[in-house]
Amino acid sequence: MMDWLGPEEWQAVALSLKVAFWATLLSLPFALLVSHALARWSFPGKQLLNALVHLPLFLPPVVTGYLLLITFGRRAPVGAWLEQTFGLVLAFRWTGAVLAAAIMGFPLMVRAIRLAIEAVDPKLEQAASTLGASRLWVFATVTLPLVLPGLIAGAVLGFAKAMGEFGATITFVANIPGQTQTLPSAVYSFLQVPGGESAALRLVAVSVAVAMAALIASEVLARRAAKRVSGQ
């Protein structure tokens, strides 16, 4: 089984899974917060925030990657500050691939979670508050459990997007085998060299398998959660 894929191919698959995992996990809390703000709060600049969140969906990924580079590059303002303060380097590292994947998947997550939050009846939240639950408790004990199906759907979308992210990633962190070469980057590389097609095909098979598994898992989880919150 292990020798079915070459070491370089394995590295690409493992890196993509790692990047997608961290990108999903780290962006989920922010996506939840932003979705809640967009669904429920009214504040000045709401439309601006909405546009900003959705921007990566409409920009060419290479533009997003370039914007990341001029913001988070080692000599760029934010990038330099992060390196001095936390010793964190993003550009041309796998951590940068996490950031790129998270930003590209963010609008998809927010759309799914926002829809789920808008579907929660605010009357239930009112009822919880009259029973003595503070706003934070209402969110944790009523809103969040009811949003769970949407949260799962959003996480899966974000994960799938992160697995497939190519343009912004290759622009921001390049395509260094063993370091920043994700699965799509590897497929791209194999297609550039003569005789690389069989390796590319193997990775394509892995891609399809991971995508199918994620979709089926999310369907099962979401259905289970939906049944739970329907009161049946």
Next chain:
Amino acid sequence: MSLSVDIRHSLGDMTVDVSFQTPGGITALFGQSGSGKTTVINAVAGLLKPQSGRITLQSDVLFDSSKRTNTPPHRRRLGYVFQDARLFPHLSVLGNLNYGRRFAPRGHSGRGLTEVAEMLGITSLLQRRPGELSGGEKQRVAIGRALLSRPRMLLMDEPLAALDAARKDEILPYLEQLRDQTGLPILYVSHSVAEVARLAETVVVLDQGKVVQVGTAEQVFSDPSMVRQLGLREAGSVLPAQVMTHHPDGLTELAVSGGHLFLPQINLPPEAKTRIRILAQDVILSREMPKGLSALNILPGTVTEIRAGGGPGVVVQLRCGTDLLLARITQRSAKALDLAPGVPCHAVVKSVSVARHDVGHN
């Protein structure tokens, strides 16, 4: 525990401007839809912030626009039972009840889960999901959940309005038990005379955002001006009564302050106190003591007020003993009988209904 409300709030072209106090027991906020009842109860709960005014519970200021005080709903400790039970769909019945308990202040004495579940008859439902409950069962669980949060007062917004007659009859006894056994003050919003007459000690009548009457159910419903509010089919007085004897021919004799009434067998023991309702359209007036009439129930009284409405009818208020009775007759009859305040006459009562069972006396 007295609640004092004095608020002003405008919503579109509707302005609510009310001021009243509740003495404890069950206080009904009574009025037609659009009279501002829900605005008032939501302001008390803290779910709506009035534009100005003040709301206090005993000495605790819940809202005061002049001092910018506005206690958030979760710190007001008022249990709210909504018209649409609002059970949490992701929790079982037990989970919903426990949710009420979870935020209740510790160390207070009060009824526990077992006791509340038993009182509301929901013990066998604890493991069910909200989707598997009938409307009446949902409402009982909602009441239990509110009670277990150990509220200082219970707010109920038309808790029976969404239920059919059979389900209403299923819940009313539980509400009576609540009133008689827990001593918890209740603010009860309703547009149903029958419910209010059966449950409420104090009635606050709202009309187009204003308080038009405050008093006991007996006082409020025997005011001739209520006929316009309620319409002919609902208008009528509410009288306290006591069961005297059950006669072998199937009739029960009741004493009211102005005399005795006979009703088809009612299910209360002798000496039990109750409330009866006599609709204005079920009362016929006669100057003489009527003879040769099939009606059994005739009360002597004195005319206290005559009020003409639009159309051919007038509403006559009579004093029978210490109670007030309403009769709706035609202007022509009023003139023919020479009715005027102070004139003695007899009220022939065609129909009486029992409005209330005082469970405490059973």
